[in-house]
Every structure is written in structure tokens, then in C-alpha cells.
Amino acid sequence: MGRRLTFEIFRYNPSESGTPPRIQAFDLEETPGMNIFVALTRIRERQDPSLKFDFVCRTALCGSCGMVINGRPRLACKTFTRDLPCRITLFPLPVFKLLGDLSVDTGAWFRRLSLRTGAWLHTSRAFEFRVPEERMDNATTFRIYEAERCIECGCCIAACAKVHIQPDFIGAAGINRLARFMLDPRDERGEARFFEVLGTENGIFGCLGLMGCEDNCPKDLPLQLQLAYVRRMMARAGLAGNGSRGDGPGRG
Numbered sequence: 001m002g003r004r005l006t007f008e009i010f011r012y013n014p015s016e017s018g019t020p021p022r023i024q025a026f027d028l029e030e031t032p033g034m035n036i037f038v039a040l041t042r043i044r045e046r047q048d049p050s051l052k053f054d055f056v057c058r059t060a061l062c063g064s065c066g067m068v069i070n071g072r073p074r075l076a077c078k079t080f081t082r083d084l085p086c087r088i089t090l091f092p093l094p095v096f097k098l099l100g101d102l103s104v105d106t107g108a109w110f111r112r113l114s115l116r117t118g119a120w121l122h123t124s125r126a127f128e129f130r131v132p133e134e135r136m137d138n139a140t141t142f143r144i145y146e147a148e149r150c151i152e153c154g155c156c157i158a159a160c161a162k163v164h165i166q167p168d169f170i171g172a173a174g175i176n177r178l179a180r181f182m183l184d185p186r187d188e189r190g191e192a193r194f195f196e197v198l199g200t201e202n203g204i205f206g207c208l209g210l211m212g213c214e215d216n217c218p219k220d221l222p223l224q225l226q227l228a229y230v231r232r233m234m235a236r237a238g239l240a241g242n243g244s245r246g247d248g249p250g251r252g
């Protein structure tokens with residue numbers, strides 16, 4: 001017999017006017033290797049088919065199953081019940097638009113972020129498919145790869161006190177996203193253009209530096225490193241009248 005677990009789950013359907021938000025409790029027997037995704041699927045299959053939550057890959061790669069588990073933003077598929085007490089509380093990630101119960105719309109938020117940051121390679125060079133790929137030094141490639149590992153789960157945004165009090169604050173995911181392009185020697189945007197997005201109170205200068213983002217990133221991204229890099233670059237751009245170009249591969 002496994003432990004008897006009690007899940008206290010936030011329930012609310014914004015499209016059903018007149019039904020206030022509530023907490024609903026479900027009891028479930030723990031089975032070996034159970035994670036929160038498995039538990040929720042079991043509850044939905046056996047107790048309440050109306051329970052809403054998101055998942056796609058179940059292997060911590062798609063970023064869909066972020067939720068607040070016992071007070072901390074985590075991925076449901078990567079959080080095992082064996083690491084939690086018998087009473088488990090589940091809430092949707094704050095900040096993002098609530099679709100119902102534990103399901104939120106992170107996609108719209110990250111799409112806005114992509115447009116706001118111009119999250120694509122800005123180059124005047126035409127694409128030429130016959131030309132072999134250019135080589136990049138290993139150190140730069142590694143730093144870009146580290147930034148690219150973000151799965152857009154939203155846990156760092158939900159954990160960021162600054163986003164809660166200043167909704168236009170770009171958040172660690174946004175700063176990390178632009179760091180990826182600042183590091184890329186193929187991106188022709190200069191510091192002045194990065195400064196337009198990041199050199200403000202809604203950008204890097206609004207960051208409180210308490211690292212709730214890094215503490216709650218399920219992919220262990222080096223957010224502290226990225227934030228420090230961007231802060232250094234943008235401070236330099238600000239002091240230089242924010243007009244100078246970056247200093248090449250592995251800048252900073």
C-alpha cells in the first residue's frame with residue numbers, strides 16, 4: 001500500500017460566470033514513480049474528467065505543465081510525489097492568463113515577448129543554402145546553447161516578484177532570450193538597439209537581483225550569469241551614450 005495523498009487543487013473556469021474560485025480536495029493512493037502529471041491524469045480519469053491542466057511531452061521538454069506545487073513554480077512531469085508531503089496543493093501559475101483550473105496561456109505571453117525582443121537573428125546577409133555553415137568558437141557556442149535551453153515554461157516569470165508588481169517587467173526569460181542574441185556574433189544589432197529594449201526599468205535595470213528566477217528554473221539555466229552579463233553590457237552601453245557596437249564573439 002502506498003501513502004494516501006490528498007491533492008488540494010484550485011478550481012475555476014473563467015468562462016463560467018457565477019461560479020467562484022474554490023479549492024477541491026482529491027484523495028489518491030501513491031504508486032511507485034508517481035509524478036504530479038501521473039497523479040493529475042489519474043484524478044481526471046477516475047474522479048473528475050472536468051479537471052483542466054496542460055501537458056504535451058511529459059519529459060520536461062515542452063514547458064507546458066508548469067504550475068505552483070506546494071507554493072513553488074515547478075513542472076508537474078518533473079516533480080515526484082515521493083519528494084512531497086502527503087498533502088499537496090496545486091495552483092495555476094500566476095501572471096499568465098488563466099484558461100481554467102491549472103491551465104494557463106503561457107504561449108500568448110511568450111509570443112508577445114518574442115515580438116517585443118525581436119527574438120530572431122537580425123542580419124543583412126541573404127541566406128545562401130549552398131554555403132557551408134560558418135564555424136563559431138566553442139565558448140560562444142556553449143553560452144548560446146545554455147540560453148537556448150529555455151523551454152518557456154514560465155516558472156521564472158511566476159517566481160519573479162518584480163513581474164507581480166510591474167507587469168511590463170521583461171523577466172528573466174526575456175533577458176535570457178536577448179542575451180542569446182547579444183552573444184551571437186551573427187546578430188548585427190548593436191548595443192544601442194538592445195539598449196532600447198533592455199536599458200530601462202522594465203528591462204535589466206528593473207531586476208531586483210534576488211534570483212527567484214534561477215532558484216525555480218526547472219532546467220537549471222544559469223540565469224544569474226545571464227542577468228549579470230546583460231546588466232554589464234547595458235551599463236556599458238548607457239555610459240557610452242548607448243551608441244556603441246558590441247565587442248564581438250563572446251562579448252562581455
Ligand code: SF4
Binds near residue numbers: 159161163206210213
Ligand atoms: S533576479 Fe530579477 S528576473 Fe530574477 S526573479 Fe529577481 S527580479 Fe525577477
Ligand code: SF4
Binds near residue numbers: 149154176216217218
Ligand atoms: S528560464 Fe527556466 S524557468 Fe524561465 S521559462 Fe526558461 S526554462 Fe522556464
